[in-house]
């Protein structure tokens with residue numbers, strides 16, 4: 250059954266995987282659209298590879314189902330799933346030329362020689378290695394080897410490409426170069442990609458959506474922008490981007506927002522609630538460093554804010570970073586873009602007022 254655009258291309262439902270008493274993944278469900286670039290982001294041991302390996306067929310789940318284009322994938326033997334795979338470590342056949350590495354999956358599928366030749370050239374051109382078909386893998390740089398691995402994985406036009414930290418063995422510059430290449434290859438081929446990384450910048454740069462993993466579960470799955478603007482939990486807020494977490498008390502709840510008080514009774518403003526919270530409850534206010542304004546004190550405004558002391562100022566070229574200290578001795582991190590109108594910089598030791606837009610802040614139940 251072919252899926253239309255509305256039904257998921259890959260449907261993962263209620264997946265669970267245990268090793269003895271240890272739970273690797275639990276209650277994991279996820280829909281992936283045809284052509285989507287989906288990234289699994291999360292700390293070490295959170296279940297990213299396990300989920301990928303179940304889709305690939307290297308491992309069987311303890312419970313749950315996986316369907317590709319409406320077909321039960323778990324009933325298909327791994328070698329017949331036709332899924333492309335690229336791993337962290339270079340996995341080229343060392344005794345075969347670059348061209349023969351790319352040709353390998355086509356030879357396994359007994360494609361005609363003329364088709365193999367044409368396809369290998371097409372794939373090597375796609376990864377910008379058209380002239381290196383005759384080299385041996387040992388004569389290639391790490392980045393070039395990963396390009397060959399990508400060409401080989403895409404050679405038989407798989408419906409799904411799985412990649413487990415394919416760039417993590419490369420240095421930063423090469424990694425960024427290959428990230429751009431991957432974006433282009435995804436655009437040009439339209440292949441659906443499941444990608445694993447624990448590098449948040451890489452996830453943001455590459456993905457249509459990011460599934461944030463924690464302890465074998467998906468904490469939140471959304472676009473990078475939505476994850477940054479509206480992280481569903483304190484974990485997501487701290488894992489994707491930088492955050493300040495301020496202790497607050499819920500003073501009142503009305504109209505889907507909570508009136509919050511900081512220590513010393515200072516007002517934190519009326520912050521929209523995305524989880525139920527009762528009056529009197531302890532909670533955590535999350536403020537992104539780039540969403541806090543710095544004003545000379547004493548500033549006279551009606552908005553929520555705090556008078557703070559500047560502990561440190563660092564110049565970062567395109568922005569200024571402030572470390573300020575609240576009256577309750579908590580350090581808060583602030584990042585102000587410099588742009589065309591750099592604000593009057595505060596100096597170390599200054600007393601300033603910091604303010605924020607409460608409508609764009611987030612509040613979480615206290616841990």
Ligand SMILES: Nc1ncnc2c1ncn2[C@@H]1O[C@H](COP(=O)(O)OP(=O)(O)OP(=O)(O)O)[C@@H](O)[C@H]1O
Nearest residue numbers: 268271272273292293294295296297298299300447
């Ligand atoms: N063969 C195994 N036997 C026992 N436990 C395993 C096995 N494979 C994985 N695990 C456990 O399952 C959990 C999830 O592992 P997984 O490899 O999926 O994590 P990951 O998110 O890919 O981590 P990393 O970023 O380090 O690659 C971990 O706690 C791991 O120790």
Ligand SMILES: [Mg+2]
Nearest residue numbers: 297298299413
């Ligand atoms: Mg892993």
